[in-house]
Amino acid sequence: DTYKVVEYDTVEGVGSKTGLTAQQIVTINADKIKSLNQVLQVGMELNVTYFNSPINVVVTREQRTKEIVYPPSTQYVNDPTLREGLRRVVVAEKNGSKDVVYRETYINGVLVKGEQISSVVTVQPVREVVHVGTKVIPGIGSGNFRWPVDSPRITCGWYCYSGHQAIDIASRYNRFGNIYAADRGVVVQNGYHYISGYYVIIDHQNGLRTYYGHMASRGYYPVGVAVEKGEIIGRIGLTGYTTGPHVHFEIHVNRVKVNPCRYMGC
Ligand SMILES: [Zn+2]
Structure with missing residues (x-):
């Protein structure tokens, strides 16, 4: 049941009209009435059904x-x-x-x-x-390669033409710049071929070999010399068949050529 407040009603007055105590009126109308002596607004609807009161458990x-x-x-x-x-x-x-x-x-x-x-x-x-x-064991590679030139730019990728099992890497800012050993290893070939020009092969003694072609001149180190990763082994050139200065770079895994991008992250 509800009760509509009229003029001059008090909490206690509403209680006595509806058979409840003033405290019961406050308890079951806790959302509207905060104290026993609160002034009630005329027209306010109050809950006066004590046992149906919405008490929170x-x-x-x-x-x-x-x-x-x-x-x-x-x-x-x-x-x-x-x-x-x-x-x-x-x-x-x-x-x-x-x-x-x-x-x-x-x-x-x-x-x-x-x-x-x-x-x-x-x-x-x-x-x-x-x-x-x-x-560190001199001559044995870490398995991680660095780029063989500064500011590398790939000018011809893996199979960019039939049979090209390498990537061609030019140096963006130093076209005839250094060629670096991509990892520690031992020079196992330092030669010349009419297509590849001057070339070097480094055996990293961990199953991996790297090949550097079209060098400007013979590689700086003879066969059998251990080189550090990043050591300068020659210079970018135009020897052999090439249309511009770049390193023809191969990676061999157990003597099989694989895409160098697998290792270089290109
Ligand atoms: Zn090439």
Whole structure:
């Protein structure tokens, strides 16, 4: 039932007219009446049915859960006994676990709030540890290649014409500039061919070889000499059949030519 407030009504007055106490009127009209002596607006509709009152039922309870504890990110440790370019996982990552207690508050059966009141780690997480090899063996490559020229620009890609199992790399700003060893290795050929011109082959002694053609002149190092990655082995030129200065660059995997872009990221 509802009651419409008329002039001069008080909370207590409405109560006595409807058989309720003033406090009951306040309780069941909590959205409109904040205190016993509040002035009531004429025309205001009040709930006067005490047992149908919209009282909120508030329940709190504790909820225990298990949650995952994640380890910090991988720790990398240099290992001078491990070959450069190799990585080894020495401690495997494992998630931990914690028991967490939340205090949940339900109003009329609806979860409205959850506060964490405790958290106890029961299983510590294990951080991954990876050893990074730093041991350098002269003449043995790291497996990572650098570009053989400065400011490289590919002028003819893998199979840009039939049978071209290489990429042609020009130097954008220094057309007759240096040619660098793409990785550490040992010079295994330093020769001349009527198509390739002066060329050098470096064996990186890890299954990979690189080939540098159309050099300006004979390569700087004779066969058998170990070269560092980035060492200057010659100069870009026009020897052999070529329409412009560039390095004809090949990568061989176990003596098979593969697309150098696989390694160079081009
Ligand atoms: Zn070429």
